[in-house]
Amino acid sequence: MASMAPPPVVEHPIYQLIFSRRDVRRFHPRPIPQDVLKRILTAAHHAPSVGFMQPWNFIVIRDPQIKARVKQLFLAQNTQAARRFRGKRRELYGKLKLEGISEAPVNLCVTCDPRRFGPHVLGRNTVRRTDVYSTCLCIQNLWLAARAEGIGVGWVSILRNDRLKAILRIPSGIIPVAYLCVGYPVEFLSRPELEVAGWAPRLSVNHLIFSDRWGHRQPFQDGGEARWV
């Protein structure tokens, strides 16, 4: 099936969506229409989940006071995080915009309820955290549906979960998996911001693929990246 010719340009819109999706940190204040938000959350809800447990909840945050408290949490944590880096790397870190909590019209906390349909969930006994994995799959559905609607999403991972739970009154058994900023973006960059800024390069997918066992490479016979990458 492989040939020396480059593969044809792929037309299915999913590829364009996937390649143009970005982690967005700069937002217009324009609100997200209720029906658009509902479509995106419904797309999220149709992700696969272990034992069909659908463990997710969505806290839609619009209250500026709650956003301000989360922003404070980020700032405290980010000062600590910056200290991990040295020299030029630290300088670059300081210049990066890592969140859009206040500007984004909607913040979204996506949680996982490990007890849903429990205690025994089909398929979850061997690898316990497949409930959180399922919640991540739902987040990627959300991210792609948002992109299709022209809406940007940015994941803020520099937040302490215990404090975030206190702000959002999340019960002790529930796991906050993602805190997302959601809104119409100033722009969708053509490449990831961390790539453009020189923080890290895009790896070649060919180097990440093994055949039958770890470390065993059997290169794709077309010899390179697909044309539309």
Added chain:
Amino acid sequence: MASMAPPPVVEHPIYQLIFSRRDVRRFHPRPIPQDVLKRILTAAHHAPSVGFMQPWNFIVIRDPQIKARVKQLFLAQNTQAARRFRGKRRELYGKLKLEGISEAPVNLCVTCDPRRFGPHVLGRNTVRRTDVYSTCLCIQNLWLAARAEGIGVGWVSILRNDRLKAILRIPSGIIPVAYLCVGYPVEFLSRPELEVAGWAPRLSVNHLIFSDRWGHRQPFQDGGEARWV
């Protein structure tokens, strides 16, 4: 923005993909062309990742002997898993087909390398497992791209990671996140198999959405599911 009228039918193909994606366990033996597999893996590789660390690898398994060993692993583990359920639930469990390891032309182990671009990864200090979360996002990209190609994916979560690592010679620091069966499906069911079988119902997305804090409901004013759900 909300109204009493049902929202218009949404045309973007991403929704159709998301709603028609299934966890597939019944496969045709027909092989997956090399260029199609490459497209799907490239789509996976373009998922978002914490600090742009791209922590994933893909082990493409076609060797029948390796598949047979993984299948044995599943069978041993599944016997134990079945014991967690009682009565009618156990009976139903026994009737479910939970994997297609031998039949699927390709098995795929997706792993996470926590050391990539490390030790300090931008955004990963606060919630350490965001590297695994990123790997899950990549799996959902893969799942949707596969669906666009008419290819089914089934996640086998009933496998002990330590034994799977031994079979696939995965080094100690690497985390196997998903073991997937990939191939052309006998069919894409219109609803999830576990829903059809009566294992668990589809939840209403409205009940999963809170406003500003946990437990606070502010229903969408259209009052129900979007029309195309």
